[in-house]
Amino acid sequence: xxxxxLSLPLIASFSTxxxxxxxxxxxxxxxxxxxxxxxxxxxxxITPISRALGKVFPQPTMKEGSILAEETPQSGDVKLxxxxxxxxxxxxxxxxxxxxxxxxxxxxxxxxxxxxGRSWAIVSVGGRKVNLRVEKARVPxxxxxDLNVGTDVNSHDLKISRREIEMVTKDPGIMFREIRLVPYxxxxxxxxxxxxxxxxxxxxxxxxxxxxxVLVSINNMDIKSGEDAFRIxxxxxxxxxxxxxVLRNGQRRExxxxxx
Numbered sequence: 001x002x003x004x005x006l007s008l009p010l011i012a013s014f015s016t017x018x019x020x021x022x023x024x025x026x027x028x029x030x031x032x033x034x035x036x037x038x039x040x041x042x043x044x045x046i047t048p049i050s051r052a053l054g055k056v057f058p059q060p061t062m063k064e065g066s067i068l069a070e071e072t073p074q075s076g077d078v079k080l081x082x083x084x085x086x087x088x089x090x091x092x093x094x095x096x097x098x099x100x101x102x103x104x105x106x107x108x109x110x111x112x113x114x115x116x117g118r119s120w121a122i123v124s125v126g127g128r129k130v131n132l133r134v135e136k137a138r139v140p141x142x143x144x145x146d147l148n149v150g151t152d153v154n155s156h157d158l159k160i161s162r163r164e165i166e167m168v169t170k171d172p173g174i175m176f177r178e179i180r181l182v183p184y185x186x187x188x189x190x191x192x193x194x195x196x197x198x199x200x201x202x203x204x205x206x207x208x209x210x211x212x213x214v215l216v217s218i219n220n221m222d223i224k225s226g227e228d229a230f231r232i233x234x235x236x237x238x239x240x241x242x243x244x245x246v247l248r249n250g251q252r253r254e255x256x257x258x259x260x
Contacts, residue, residue, distance in 0.1 A: 078111055080121050080132035082176030084183065084193070089116030090225065093123070093132075094173065118182065134176065159258040164203045169237045178202035181229075184214045184247075190224050192216045192247065207244065208255040214247035 079094040089104045091113050102113040112124040119134045168174050180197040183190045192214045198205050209215070215223055219239060223229050236242065242257040 078123060078125060078130065078132065080134050081173035082134055083116050083118065083121055084181065084225070084229070089113075089121075091116050091121045091123075092173070092176065093121075099171070099173070158206070158208050158255065159260055160203055160207055162259050165236060165259060168203060169233050175204075175233070179204050179209075181215070192223055193229065207242065207257045209244070209246065210248070212248070213253075216245045216247060216252070218245075219243050 077096050081092040081094055081099070083092070084090040091102050093100045093102060093111065093113075095109045095111055098109060100108050100111070102108055102111070104113055104116055106113055107124075110125065113121060114124055114129065115122040121132045123130050123132060178199040179195060179202070181193040182196050184192040184194045195204075195209055195211055195213045195215065198209055198211050215229075217223060218232050218236065219242060221228070221232050221235070223232065240259055242255075242259065244255040244257065246253050246255065
């Protein structure tokens with residue numbers, strides 16, 4: 001009887017332990033079914049904010065046709081305006097909206113000049129060879145004035161408009177539609193350019209120049225290359241008059257022209 005009384009506290013403790021373990025297991029299973037919701041995060045539409053900031057701090061825009069890297073022009077964008085054939089050939093090209101002067105072997109704006117002829121040129125565009133020809137100017141039928149090759153001109157009344165000079169200097173292609181030049185070579189050196197053809201009534205014709213004349217200098221600036229001629233054209237824009245020296249019928253002639 002006594003051992004029963006002594007064992008009662010032990011039985012009570014053991015029962016408490018069993019109950020505690022059972023409660024733990026029950027609660028653990030119960031919490032498995034409980035899902036804690038994630039914190040609420042509101043989605044914010046930033047489009048209106050971006051638009052507002054864009055008005056205050058506008059992003060730089062690229063002009064049409066502009067690129068981050070240099071773009072190779074298309075062959076169709078390259079036009080041959082004229083050529084000068086001498087010791088070293090030159091070509092006047094229109095590339096996109098730009099007018100370029102290239103020597104043989106020179107490269108600009110992605111276009112390399114390979115070879116030049118009297119009315120043609122071979123260029124390389126993007127590594128591909130392209131044959132170009134000068135658009136033929138419509139040569140009018142010969143007039144009596146045109147037939148007067150190498151005749152002297154009364155230089156006292158010669159005058160041309162400044163507007164015409166500015167047009168030619170801004171667009172050298174006009175020059176190649178009104179005249180045709182070939183180098184005048186003497187002793188293996190280019191000493192000037194021969195006017196092989198001059199359009200009657202053109203700026204150059206009214207300036208007293210005639211077919212067969214050898215253009216030597218303008219305003220004391222010698223012309224011994226096509227590049228010299230193009231460079232001088234730019235200088236003439238602000239000149240009040242022109243002093244043109246030519247060889248006519250083997251003799252040196254001076255033509256004075258007023259610009260009004």
